[in-house]
Amino acid sequence: MPFKIDSSDVRPIYIQIMDEIRRLIVRGGLKPDEALPSVRQMAVQLRLNPNTVAQAYKELEREGLVYVRRGFGTYVKSGIRSSREKEKLAHTVASMALAEARRNALTVDELVAAILNLSKPESGVNE
Amino acid sequence: MPFKIDSSDVRPIYIQIMDEIRRLIVRGGLKPDEALPSVRQMAVQLRLNPNTVAQAYKELEREGLVYVRRGFGTYVKSGIRSSREKEKLAHTVASMALAEARRNALTVDELVAAILNLSKPESGVNE
Amino acid sequence: MPFKIDSSDVRPIYIQIMDEIRRLIVRGGLKPDEALPSVRQMAVQLRLNPNTVAQAYKELEREGLVYVRRGFGTYVKSGIRSSREKEKLAHTVASMALAEARRNALTVDELVAAILNLSKPESGVNE
Amino acid sequence: MPFKIDSSDVRPIYIQIMDEIRRLIVRGGLKPDEALPSVRQMAVQLRLNPNTVAQAYKELEREGLVYVRRGFGTYVKSGIRSSREKEKLAHTVASMALAEARRNALTVDELVAAILNLSKPESGVNE
DNA sequence: GTGGTCTAGACCACG
DNA sequence: GTGGTCTAGACCACT
Numbered sequence: 001m002p003f004k005i006d007s008s009d010v011r012p013i014y015i016q017i018m019d020e021i022r023r024l025i026v027r028g029g030l031k032p033d034e035a036l037p038s039v040r041q042m043a044v045q046l047r048l049n050p051n052t053v054a055q056a057y058k059e060l061e062r063e064g065l066v067y068v069r070r071g072f073g074t075y076v077k078s079g080i081r082s083s084r085e086k087e088k089l090a091h092t093v094a095s096m097a098l099a100e101a102r103r104n105a106l107t108v109d110e111l112v113a114a115i116l117n118l119s120k121p122e123s124g125v126n127e
Numbered sequence: 128m129p130f131k132i133d134s135s136d137v138r139p140i141y142i143q144i145m146d147e148i149r150r151l152i153v154r155g156g157l158k159p160d161e162a163l164p165s166v167r168q169m170a171v172q173l174r175l176n177p178n179t180v181a182q183a184y185k186e187l188e189r190e191g192l193v194y195v196r197r198g199f200g201t202y203v204k205s206g207i208r209s210s211r212e213k214e215k216l217a218h219t220v221a222s223m224a225l226a227e228a229r230r231n232a233l234t235v236d237e238l239v240a241a242i243l244n245l246s247k248p249e250s251g252v253n254e
Numbered sequence: 255m256p257f258k259i260d261s262s263d264v265r266p267i268y269i270q271i272m273d274e275i276r277r278l279i280v281r282g283g284l285k286p287d288e289a290l291p292s293v294r295q296m297a298v299q300l301r302l303n304p305n306t307v308a309q310a311y312k313e314l315e316r317e318g319l320v321y322v323r324r325g326f327g328t329y330v331k332s333g334i335r336s337s338r339e340k341e342k343l344a345h346t347v348a349s350m351a352l353a354e355a356r357r358n359a360l361t362v363d364e365l366v367a368a369i370l371n372l373s374k375p376e377s378g379v380n381e
Numbered sequence: 382m383p384f385k386i387d388s389s390d391v392r393p394i395y396i397q398i399m400d401e402i403r404r405l406i407v408r409g410g411l412k413p414d415e416a417l418p419s420v421r422q423m424a425v426q427l428r429l430n431p432n433t434v435a436q437a438y439k440e441l442e443r444e445g446l447v448y449v450r451r452g453f454g455t456y457v458k459s460g461i462r463s464s465r466e467k468e469k470l471a472h473t474v475a476s477m478a479l480a481e482a483r484r485n486a487l488t489v490d491e492l493v494a495a496i497l498n499l500s501k502p503e504s505g506v507n508e
Numbered sequence: 509g510t511g512g513t514c515t516a517g518a519c520c521a522c523g
Numbered sequence: 524g525t526g527g528t529c530t531a532g533a534c535c536a537c538t
Binding site: 011019022023025026027081086087089090091093094095096097098100101103104105106108110111112113114115116117118119 | 150153154213214216217218219220221222223224225226227228229230231232233234235237238239240241242243244245246
Binding site: 014048050055069 | 522
C-alpha cells in the first residue's frame with residue numbers, strides 16, 4: 001500500500017484512505033479478488049487506530065468497491081468500472097464544475113488554473 | 128437575496144452564505160455601499176439561526192468585502208479588488224470539483240482534460 | 255424514548271436501537287421533522303456509549319429515515335412509507351418466509367407457531 | 382450435496398451447512414447410515430476452509446444428527462426424531478422472518494397475518 | 509448545545 | 524489470523 005496519510009489535509013483520514021484505495025482499484029494497482037491489507041496491518045503501517053481503517057473499509061464495501069469474507073479479509077470486487085465509464089464520469093464531473101464556474105462568473109482558464117494550483121501545493125502557501 | 132442553503136452540501140452553512148454573497152458582489156448583483164439584508168431578515172428568509180448568518184457577515188467583514196455601520200446595518204465595500212475575490216471563488220469551485228473527482232477515482236489530469244475538452248466544442252463534439 | 259436495550263438479545267445494540275426507532279417512526283410515535291433525542295441524551299438514558307447510539311443514527315440516516323442538521327440534531331424525515339406500502343412489504347416478507355418454509359418442508363402452521371413462540375419468550379426457555 | 386453457501390447471508394457459514402444438512406435429512410434426501418461427503422470433499426466443492434466444514438459436522442454430531450466412524454467418515458444417524466429437527470428448522474426460518482419483519486418495521490401480528498392471508502387463497506385473493 | 513472524527517483499548521464469533 | 528461490536532474518552536467545527 002504505497003500511500004501516506006496527510007494529517008494536514010482537510011479530508012478526514014478515513015476519506016483519504018477511501019480515496020487512495022479507490023484510486024488503486026480503478027487504476028489497476030489492486031486487481032479483482034485481490035486482498036486488501038488487513039485492517040490491523042494497514043493501521044500499523046499508517047500509524048492509525050484500527051477503527052479508522054475499519055471505517056474506511058466499511059464505507060468502501062457500502063460503495064460496492066470491495067467485499068468482505070468473514071474471518072478472512074477484505075477483497076476487491078470484480079466487475080468494477082470500465083475505462084469507458086470513466087470517460088463518462090469525467091465528462092459528468094467536468095460539466096458540473098463548468099456549470100458551477102459559470103454561476104460564479106469564472107472563465108474556464110480561471111477554473112483550470114485554480115484546480116492545478118490546488119492540486120500541487122508545492123510552491124508557497126495558498127490563501 | 129435570491130439564493131438557497133443546501134443542507135446536504137458539505138460546506139458549512141455560513142460558508143455557503145459567504146460564497147453566495149461574494150458571488151453577488153463580484154457579479155454586480157450587489158453594488159458598493161448597497162445594504163445587505165439584516166441578519167434577522169436573512170435568518171428568517173433562509174430559516175437559519177441568526178448566529179449562523181451573523182458569523183457569515185463577520186467573516187465577510189474580516190475579509191474586507193463588507194463593512195458594518197453600527198446600528199444601521201451591513202454594506203458592500205467599494206473599491207473591492209474583484210480579481211482577488213474571483214480567486215477565492217475559483218478556489219472554492221476548484222476544491223469542490225477536485226473532491227468530486229477524487230470520489231470518482233479521477234486524476235487531476237483527467238479532470239482538467241475533460242474540462243478543456245468540454246469547453247472547446249470546436250472539433251465537432253456531441254452534446 | 256420508551257424502549258430498552260436487551261443485552262441478551264442476539265442483535266447488536268445499534269441494530270436494536272435502529273429497529274426500535276424505525277418502529278416508532280413508522281407507527282407514528284415519532285412524527286416527520288420531530289427531533290430524535292440527541293446522541294448523548296440517548297446514550298445516557300440507555301446507559302450506552304455515545305458512539306453506539308451515533309452508529310445507529312448514522313445507519314438510519316443512510317436508510318433515509320432520518321436527516322441531520324449539523325449542529326442541531328437528528329430529525330425524522332417526512333414522506334416516509336405509507337400504510338399502503340406497508341401492506342406490500344408485509345406481503346413480500348411473508349412470501350419470502352413461506353418460500354423458505356416450503357424449502358424446509360414446514361407447514362404454515364409450524365412456521366406460524368415458531369414465529370409466535372420466538373416472539374414471546376415469556377414462557378420457559380427455547381432450545 | 383446440492384446446495385450453495387451464501388456469503389451475504391447473515392448466518393455463519395457453518396450454520397448454513399448445518400441447516401442444509403438438517404434439511405436434507407428431514408426431507409429424506411439423506412437416509413439413515415448414508416455417508417456424508419468427507420470434510421475435504423465438501424470443502425473443495427463449496428470452496429470453504431475444511432475447518433469450517435469440520436465445525437459444522439462436529440456440531441451436527443453434538444446434536445445427534447450424525448455419527449462419526451473414525452477413519453471412515455460421517456454418517457446419518459438412524460432413529461432421528463424428525464419432529465424435533467423440524468422444530469429447529471422452524472426456529473431458524475422463523476427467526477430470519479422475524480428479523481426481516483423488524484427491519485421493515487412490521488409487527489409480529491402483521492407478519493403472521495400476512496402469512497396466513499397468503500397461505501389461504503380461498504377468498505379470491507389476487508396473485 | 510449538536511453531530512463527526514479519532515484514539516486506545518477490549519471482547520467476540522468466525523475461519 | 525480476520526472483521527464486528529462496544530466502551531471510555533478526547534477534540535473539532537458548526538449552530
